[in-house]
């Protein structure tokens with residue numbers, strides 16, 4: 001990444017709450033200006049997050065959009081670049097949970113989960129890559145995987161499949177971006193205390209607690225992302241890094 005002293009800019013999808021909010025605030029504390037992006041209906045939460053970022057002393061904007069819609073993520077990045085000056089760190093964090101046995105699942109339910117958690121991350125990666133290549137000074141692209149992207153769990157087939165897709169995408173894209181000094185990594189959390197885990201963002205299903213597995217606060221993920229976003233993390237590339245308290249060993 002550039003040795004320029006210009007303030008770096010992060011873009012966080014699903015930045016209105018939970019892990020995305022914690023990452024946005026942590027990157028602001030690290031000195032980055034931040035654009036937070038989330039779906040319609042999250043305006044008040046997004047405003048509150050941008051207020052917290054400006055209270056930290058960084059610039060912030062909030063953008064309504066949908067990661068499953070290519071024009072939406074493309075325009076969102078363009079707005080961030082126009083208002084904040086560049087795009088240096090993409091955190092493709094937006095995701096949805098879904099719990100259902102496969103024998104009860106409809107193609108529509110399956111496709112919805114894959115659209116947000118896999119296609120949405122691909123589109124976020126793609127347009128971040130295009131912008132960072134144009135800038136010519138490297139960058140950091142970081143995506144949301146999960147323990148469920150390392151092992152399948154009962155009633156989590158669509159979610160697991162979508163997170164396995166993030167692994168393959170991250171491995172492939174990291175190699176495509178290597179010549180541009182852009183690293184591409186993903187975080188794979190265990191149970192993190194967010195609205196997703198409590199089920200309020202899950203069409204009423206929620207995630208079943210796995211016995212013996214503890215829940216951590218979103219800051220454990222934000223701390224990892226803080227490192228992956230650093231210029232000095234350049235030698236960590238194409239990795240899917242578990243932050244799960246020692247649950248899945250791969």
Ligand SMILES: NC(=O)c1ccc[n+]([C@@H]2O[C@H](COP(=O)([O-])OP(=O)(O)OC[C@H]3O[C@@H](n4cnc5c(N)ncnc54)[C@H](O)[C@@H]3O)[C@@H](O)[C@H]2O)c1
Pocket residue numbers: 013014015016017018019020037038039042065066067068093094095096097116120144145146147188189190191192193194195196197201
């Ligand atoms: N909480 C956990 O235990 C856990 C564990 C492993 C992985 N993850 C992953 O971490 C990420 C963040 O999870 P969280 O727990 O903070 O979830 P959350 O439900 O609290 O927040 C997710 C955010 O993404 C937004 N979002 C959903 N669909 C979107 C779309 N199409 N476009 C833009 N934004 C959209 C939601 O509105 C929400 O604000 C997700 O990808 C999730 O799969 C979470």
